[in-house]
Amino acid sequence: MNRSGDQKIIAHYLYWLDEAFSGVSGAWHSLLENLHSVDTDAWLCKPVGGSRSICDIAVHLGACKVMYADYAFGSASLTWTDACIEPWPHAQPPHDEVLSWLRDAHQQLREHIAALYDDDLMQPRRANWGELKETRWLIKTIIEHELYHAGEINHLRALLQANDRWRHAAATSDEQ
Numbered sequence: 001m002n003r004s005g006d007q008k009i010i011a012h013y014l015y016w017l018d019e020a021f022s023g024v025s026g027a028w029h030s031l032l033e034n035l036h037s038v039d040t041d042a043w044l045c046k047p048v049g050g051s052r053s054i055c056d057i058a059v060h061l062g063a064c065k066v067m068y069a070d071y072a073f074g075s076a077s078l079t080w081t082d083a084c085i086e087p088w089p090h091a092q093p094p095h096d097e098v099l100s101w102l103r104d105a106h107q108q109l110r111e112h113i114a115a116l117y118d119d120d121l122m123q124p125r126r127a128n129w130g131e132l133k134e135t136r137w138l139i140k141t142i143i144e145h146e147l148y149h150a151g152e153i154n155h156l157r158a159l160l161q162a163n164d165r166w167r168h169a170a171a172t173s174d175e176q
Contacts, residue, residue, distance in 0.1 A: 038095065
């Protein structure tokens with residue numbers, strides 16, 4: 001079977017994946033855009049009543065990307081305690097190290113998806129908890145997961161940096 005030219009849908013998934021991660025077209029909702037706006041104090045701070053810092057959430061996202069790639073496209077042998085999943089098991093890593101690791105994890109996952117053809121999207125693949133899911137469901141879930149936590153990071157950052165208000169509300173309150 002000649003499979004050339006059968007990557008039109010895959011191209012859309014890659015676009016959405018990249019938009020959720022880095023906002024290649026300037027998307028304010030992307031993970032990296034939200035992480036770039038986090039100052040040093042907010043990076044490791046845990047909110048009152050909370051148990052996760054922005055750093056913790058970012059590391060979780062990277063770990064999930066590595067796990068999804070291994071289970072859906074690799075040997076399905078990694079565990080949550082493996083060094084590539086938890087590179088900093090006893091430390092809170094610096095912002096720049098986590099961003100570099102996230103970029104690498106994203107690129108590796110992206111390469112697996114880019115190697116697919118459209119007719120692969122319905123193929124069952126293993127999720128990192130062992131269940132078989134359609135490939136398209138796994139990719140969609142990765143994208144949704146990224147956007148969910150990017151929003152969570154945005155809100156947490158805004159609370160910690162004391163600038164949690166809408167732009168129009170800021171203009172209105174500054175005029176009063």
